[in-house]
Amino acid sequence: xxxxxxxxxxxxxxxxxxxxxxxxxxxxxxxxxxxxxxxxxxxxxxxxxxxxxxxxxxxxxxxxxxxxxxxxxxxxxxxxxxxxxxxxxxxxxxxxxxxxxxxxxxxxxxxxxxxxxxxxxxxxxxxxxxxxxxxxxxxxxxxxxxxxxxxxxxxxxxxxxxxxxxxxxxxxxxxxxxxxxxxxxxxxxxxxxxxxxxxxxxxxxxxxxxxxxxxxxxxxxxxxxxxxxxxxxxxxxxxxxxxxxxxxxxxxxxxxxxxxxxxxxxxxxxxxxxxxxxxxxxxxxxxxxxxxxxxxxxxxxxxxxxxxxxxxxxxxxxxxxxxxxxxxxxxxxxxxxxxxxxxxxxxxxxxxxxxxxxxxxxxxxxxxxxxxxxxxxxxxxxxxxxxxxxxxxxxxxxxxxxxxxxxxx
Numbered sequence: 001x002x003x004x005x006x007x008x009x010x011x012x013x014x015x016x017x018x019x020x021x022x023x024x025x026x027x028x029x030x031x032x033x034x035x036x037x038x039x040x041x042x043x044x045x046x047x048x049x050x051x052x053x054x055x056x057x058x059x060x061x062x063x064x065x066x067x068x069x070x071x072x073x074x075x076x077x078x079x080x081x082x083x084x085x086x087x088x089x090x091x092x093x094x095x096x097x098x099x100x101x102x103x104x105x106x107x108x109x110x111x112x113x114x115x116x117x118x119x120x121x122x123x124x125x126x127x128x129x130x131x132x133x134x135x136x137x138x139x140x141x142x143x144x145x146x147x148x149x150x151x152x153x154x155x156x157x158x159x160x161x162x163x164x165x166x167x168x169x170x171x172x173x174x175x176x177x178x179x180x181x182x183x184x185x186x187x188x189x190x191x192x193x194x195x196x197x198x199x200x201x202x203x204x205x206x207x208x209x210x211x212x213x214x215x216x217x218x219x220x221x222x223x224x225x226x227x228x229x230x231x232x233x234x235x236x237x238x239x240x241x242x243x244x245x246x247x248x249x250x251x252x253x254x255x256x257x258x259x260x261x262x263x264x265x266x267x268x269x270x271x272x273x274x275x276x277x278x279x280x281x282x283x284x285x286x287x288x289x290x291x292x293x294x295x296x297x298x299x300x301x302x303x304x305x306x307x308x309x310x311x312x313x314x315x316x317x318x319x320x321x322x323x324x325x326x327x328x329x330x331x332x333x334x335x336x337x338x339x340x341x342x343x344x345x346x347x348x349x350x351x352x353x354x355x356x357x358x359x360x361x362x363x364x365x366x367x368x369x370x371x372x373x374x375x376x377x378x379x380x381x382x383x384x385x386x387x388x389x390x391x392x393x394x395x396x397x398x399x400x401x402x403x404x405x406x407x408x409x
Contacts, residue, residue, distance in 0.1 A: 014042040015391040017346045023047075033188050047346075049216060105186045106130035106195040108228075109138045109179050111243060111324055113148045114278050115159045116261045118241035123166045125228040126197045134191075137170045140327050141177045146295045147324060147358055149247065149281025158274055162266050178327035180217055180348075183210060187218035194220050200227040202325050202356075209326060209350055244297035250278045251296060298355040306338070309354050315340060320360040323352045329360055 015025070023031040023040060031040040031047065040047045108126045112119055126135050139155050142148045150158070156172040163170070176182050179196070186194055198206050207225040214220055241261045249258040255275055262271050282296065294304035308314045315321060315332060321342060322329045328350050330342035340357060343349045 014045055014047050016388070017047050102133040103191065104130070104133040104193040104195065105189075105191040106133065106135040106197060106226075107138060107182055107186065108136075108197045109176075109182055109326070110140065110198075111142070111148060112139045112155055112159060113150050113243055114246050114274060115155065115162055116241045116243055116246055117162075117263045118261070119159075120163055120263055122197065122199075122228045123163055123169075125226070127166070127169075129195050129197055129226050135169055137166060138173070138176045138182050139170070140324075141174060142322060142324070142327065142358075143281070144358060145281065145283045147247070149250075149278045151281075154277060158266075158270075161270060162263050164265060179206065179209065180213070180326075180328070183218045183220075187220065192220065193222040193224075195224045195226055197226045197228050198325075200230045203227050205325065205351065209328075209348075213348065242299070244299050247278065247282065248293070248297045250275060250282060251284060251293075302355070305355060309338075314359070315354060315357065321352075321357040322360045323350060324356050324358060325352070326350065 018025065018031045018040065023033060026032055026038070029042045030038045031042070033039045040049045042048075106126055106129050108122055110119070110122065123137060126137065129135070137159075139152060139159065140148075141152045143151045152174070153172065156170060159170050160167045176185065183194060194210075196206050196210060203225050207223075210223050210225060214223055246258055246261045249255075249261070255272070258275050259268070259271055262274070266274070292304060293301035294308065298305045315335065317332055317335060319332050320329065321332060321340065323342075328342075328344055328348065330344040330348075330350060332340050332342050334341035339351055339353050341349065341351050342357075
């Protein structure tokens, strides 16, 4: 028989995984998607997705039973080649689904912290790749003083000012914390195909992650990862502009350099306000309080970053880090020469360059919400305990333990 604590731990783990995937409990061990369909169940403390469960039951049947299973209907061949993918929802005569969505969604998921004129190119490539279908831009939700100084709401507000042509496509959704959240939501909304637009240096990372869990977390007929082009940080102008350069300009108190990284749609007054917001977010008050360059803009101090890494001062085995590109949080299980292999609490593995991760400091936090809307999900912390109790409806757990704790004579 399982102990009370083992049961609580398993239930909490399944609950937290389901919550990250935006699933709702039916109160009887099953989990529902946003449309009310049962997509997973809790078994041995883990989420088992319905499709996988059915496949396992089928594999467990005797060969004779499997052979006797009814064959699916054979669809008649079409006289003309079919377009990539088919809609999950019923289409109208104009080729759109009844809810107005198209069969393919093109997305871009990035930090944009702060947004720059260079990001305008990414948005333009995303629109072009959509080819008239739906496209959405998802800014990440992470905030910290070194690499993500702007909070999500402020960041989105400035993005809409800087890129007014894409105002309706820039999505401010607190639930879209990782690329997995974005893809799961797209699947639930009925899209059959998805395009992901990223920088060329991130193409392999996103392709590996997105395709690896297709059929598990979401189901798409086609997933394409499209490069937005090569970025050269050493050149001048739009092609070489980056958020790292902007943060460096703020640290150097160089407003002129910062202004060169913003589009003409943002006037001088708004640009100064953005400059000041980044300064406040970076907590720059006195010279001695300024962070090292490898911490806020590692591309401009790769030697400093590597020295810290090689000497074992950062990113050690067992440390928890967050990918700045995908939003995934995981424990370091392998250290390469310049990259890390990490695994999330849900056993999803991901790889990141050391310049593209940051330390995950939630371990020091005791409150349930580390910031509004962001629960503490790291095991071993007081905040995680409070969050697990809230997710399972458990109250007074410490009092319960103390009540039945054996007293020493």
